Amino acid sequence: MSRASRPHLPMRPLWRCRRCGAEWPCQPARLALLVEYRADRTALLIYLSTLMAEAGEQLSQLNGHAAPERLTERFLSWARAR
Ligand SMILES: [Zn+2]
Numbered sequence: 342m343s344r345a346s347r348p349h350l351p352m353r354p355l356w357r358c359r360r361c362g363a364e365w366p367c368q369p370a371r372l373a374l375l376v377e378y379r380a381d382r383t384a385l386l387i388y389l390s391t392l393m394a395e396a397g398e399q400l401s402q403l404n405g406h407a408a409p410e411r412l413t414e415r416f417l418s419w420a421r422a423r
Contacts, residue, residue, distance in 0.1 A: 347360050349365070366415070374388075
């Protein structure tokens with residue numbers, strides 16, 4: 342698989358990007374999601390809420406201190422319509 346085609350997807354249960362290693366959703370992942378869901382921001386927010394719940398569960402099992410307010414910032418705040 343070429344480097345360019347490797348998508349920025351989360352690595353569970355760490356929720357880091359498989360490609361760039363940043364906390365997911367990393368910047369390229371956010372851009373890709375905004376493009377993919379450009380016609381339906383509500384669907385994007387629902388999708389991200391689902392992932393946020395999953396991430397919150399897995400991260401708190403890993404380290405016991407997944408801060409919910411930080412997860413909201415990380416998963417949802419950037420995607421809300423301005
Ligand atoms: Zn990435």
